[in-house]
Amino acid sequence: xxxxxxxxxxxxxxxxxxxxxxxxxxxxxxxxxxxxxxxxxxxxxxxxxxxxxxxxxxxxxxxxxxxxxxxxxxxxxxxxxxxxxxxxxxxxxxxxxxxxxxxxxxxxxxxxxxxxxxxxxxxxxxxxxxxxxxxxxxxxxxxxxxxxxxxxxxxxxxxxxxxxxxxxxxxxxxxxxxxxxxxxxxxxxxxxxxxxxxxxxxxxxxxxxxxxxxxxxxxxxxxxxxxxxxxxxxxxxxxxxxxxxxxxxxxxxxxxxxxxxxxxxxxxxxxxxxxxxxxxxxxxxxxxxxxxxxxxxxxxxxxxxxxxxxxxxxxxxxxxxxxxxxxxxxxxxxxxxxxxxxxxxxxxxxxxxxxxxxxxxxxxxxxxxxxxxxxxxxxxxxxxxxxxxxxxxxxxxxxxxxxxxxxxxxxxxxxxxxxxxxxxxxxxxxxxxxxxxxxxxxxxxxxxxxxxxxxxxxxxxx
Ligand code: UD1
Ligand code: MG
Numbered sequence: 001x002x003x004x005x006x007x008x009x010x011x012x013x014x015x016x017x018x019x020x021x022x023x024x025x026x027x028x029x030x031x032x033x034x035x036x037x038x039x040x041x042x043x044x045x046x047x048x049x050x051x052x053x054x055x056x057x058x059x060x061x062x063x064x065x066x067x068x069x070x071x072x073x074x075x076x077x078x079x080x081x082x083x084x085x086x087x088x089x090x091x092x093x094x095x096x097x098x099x100x101x102x103x104x105x106x107x108x109x110x111x112x113x114x115x116x117x118x119x120x121x122x123x124x125x126x127x128x129x130x131x132x133x134x135x136x137x138x139x140x141x142x143x144x145x146x147x148x149x150x151x152x153x154x155x156x157x158x159x160x161x162x163x164x165x166x167x168x169x170x171x172x173x174x175x176x177x178x179x180x181x182x183x184x185x186x187x188x189x190x191x192x193x194x195x196x197x198x199x200x201x202x203x204x205x206x207x208x209x210x211x212x213x214x215x216x217x218x219x220x221x222x223x224x225x226x227x228x229x230x231x232x233x234x235x236x237x238x239x240x241x242x243x244x245x246x247x248x249x250x251x252x253x254x255x256x257x258x259x260x261x262x263x264x265x266x267x268x269x270x271x272x273x274x275x276x277x278x279x280x281x282x283x284x285x286x287x288x289x290x291x292x293x294x295x296x297x298x299x300x301x302x303x304x305x306x307x308x309x310x311x312x313x314x315x316x317x318x319x320x321x322x323x324x325x326x327x328x329x330x331x332x333x334x335x336x337x338x339x340x341x342x343x344x345x346x347x348x349x350x351x352x353x354x355x356x357x358x359x360x361x362x363x364x365x366x367x368x369x370x371x372x373x374x375x376x377x378x379x380x381x382x383x384x385x386x387x388x389x390x391x392x393x394x395x396x397x398x399x400x401x402x403x404x405x406x407x408x409x410x411x412x413x414x415x416x417x418x419x420x421x422x423x424x425x426x427x428x429x430x431x432x433x434x435x436x437x438x439x440x441x442x443x444x445x446x447x448x449x450x451x452x453x454x455x456x457x458x459x460x461x462x
Contacts, residue, residue, distance in 0.1 A: 003096025004046040004117070005179070009083045010034050010103030011054030011074040016229045022056030024103040025063055026234060029241045030265035030283060032063055033228060036106030041099070042068075043110045050090050051103075052083045079197030080173075085186045094179045097121065100200070102173040104228045106237065112219055113174070119217045120176035126212040127181060127203060129154070130172040132222040139229060140170035141201050143216065151216055152208070154201035158194040171201050172225035181212055257296075271307060289324070303334075320352075323359070341376070358401065370394075371413065375401035381425070383408040400435060 014023025024034035034051070041049055053060045054074040061071055074086045084100060091098055097117060101108065112130070120128035129151070131143050141154040142164055154171045155164050185203040193199060207214045219225050228234050245266065246259040253272030256262045263281045264270070270288045277296030282288065286300050289307035294300075297314040304321040311317070312329035319336035326344045328334065337354035340346065344357050347364030355369045358376035363369060365382035371394050372386050384405050386397045395413035399405070403417055406425035417423070418435030426441070433439045 002121075003094070004044060004099060005091050005094050005096060006041040006044070006046045006049045006099045006101060007084060007087050007091070008034070008037055008041060008049065008051045008101045008103050009080055009173075010060060011052045011057070011077055011083050012104075013055040013077060014104070014229070017231060017234075022060055023228070025056065025060060026228075028106055028228070028234065028237055029245075030267070033106055034060065034064055034103045037101045037103060037108060038064065038069075040108060040110055040113065041101060044099075044113060046099070047096065048090065048094070050087045052086055054083075079191065079195070080200035081186055081189045081198035081202060084182065084200055085189075085198070088183050088186075091179045092183055098177050098179055098182060100175040100177065102227060105173055105225060106228065107224045107226065107240070108172075108174060109221075109224055112221075112224055115220070116174065116176050116217050119215065123215045124213060125176070125215040126178050127185075127207050128176040128215045128217060129201070129204070130174040130219055130225065131169050131216045132172055132219040132225045133168050134170055134222055135168065137168050137170045138165070140227070141173075141199075142167040143169040143171060145169075151204060151214055153205045154199075156193065156195075156199065156201075170225075172219060173227060174225065175200070181207065277313075295329070298329075372397040372399065374399040375403070375419065377401055378403040378405070380405045381407035381409065385410045387412045 010024040012023060017023050017026065025032045028036065048070060049068065050070040050072050052072045052074050054077050057073055070090055072086050072090065074083050097120060099113060099117065116128060116130050139157055141156045142160055144152040144155055146152050185206040188206050189198045189202055191198050204214055223240060226237060228237055242263060245264050246256055246262055249264060249270055250256055254270045255275040257276065258278035261278045262276055265283045267284060268282045268286045271290030273290055274288055274292040276294045279297045280294050281299045283300065284302040286303050288305045289309065291307055292305060292309045294311045295313040298311050300317045302319045303317040306322060306324040308325050309322050310327045312327065315329040315332045317334045320334045320338035322328065322340045323342040325342055326340045328346045331348045332346050333351045335351065335353035338352040339356045341357055341359035343360045345362040345364055346352065349366045350363050351368050353370040356373045358374055360376055361374050361378045363380035367380055367384045368386060370386050371388040378399055378401065387410055388394050397411045397413045398416040400417060400419035400421060402419060403421045405423045406427060408426040409423050410428045412428065412430045415429055416432040418433060420436045421433045422438045423429060424438065424440035427439055428441055429439055
């Protein structure tokens, strides 16, 4: 097999997106659009990958990284033909085949690209276009054929006359070409069209004029060639991608109660017999164990969740770990650095951050646990606050095993509570407490008999 070079076109502004972000950086399936064709290109092990950038070039380069990629700058976006022309110096003397991909066609598969290359080589073609038949072809360049069904050319939607717009076979914007033919043909392009641009597909006509063999290959699955030019197409693609991912997890033994509202990113893994409720987002590198229950409205990013964990309704989890059998929520917020031991219960309106919480410990109501280490079997009462910040620095609180923290207590860090400490209700703890001690604040409670009655009378008179 001869060598392979890949060109990815990504310099366009994406005018139809009406965005200040370059089109190829719009996220799809949790990563920038351009990374989809780039990763597929990499899977083919090409000798060289050149990406043509222009609009927002620096941002595109930074986000995509330059791991083995040659960046080519197209200073003015004069059209797809001009963009490919910018790679002339890189591939002019390249001996293998070139594959040209569009940065805005993300779902193209490795198999389809291999099929395109195979056909191109078998047919000894100078140029091969990937095409597809779409029920709604609007927006795409239409494939023109003569009576013998031979390819004649491609006409862009904007340049097409109305009968051409009826044609349903479209240009995918993906091509295999020989470098020698390609760079010679590009020199002959003109910009006599509605947009005043140098159109890459016009090389079809140039090839035909000089009798060079041009072929087409039909994509097996037309959905793979869909391009993204508008926000609506982006949303549609997101849904298509999500449906694929959801189907995969259901096939792997995960119950999705409402797949329509379940958003799982590609890097996530889920164990079997886990049941996921509606409106759940599992993002980043989240790992969910087996037999977990996620009631719904969960927003989970980069969390490591062990087996048999129950995430009750409406929780937000970020960069945290949860051990087997823990119960979280409803309405809990686990922030980065949270690590829950086996069987921990975190209840409603509890927020944690940099919190290492030992096996069997419970904090069930209205509590802030920040920069804290808590031992095993401790109970944190309602309304407990770790005061970790004095306006200048953050400090840690350490709480031992089997501690009872009474409701409405404030633990002013840095502070340490030994094992088996008992914090009386509504205590402000400012100093370390030795193991086994009771800690309370001296306060005398007074009740004035008849006070309310007297107050009411006074108010009435006034
Ligand atoms: C293009 C094809 C069309 C095809 C469709 C498939 C042309 C003229 N038309 O149309 O036949 O059906 O793709 O999706 O090629 N780009 C540059 N520099 C430029 C212009 C564009 O790098 O000067 C890049 C864009 O960033 C994009 C890709 O080329 O990634 C395609 O450009 P776009 O403007 O989206 O072309 P379409 O109108 O979709
Ligand atoms: Mg496009």
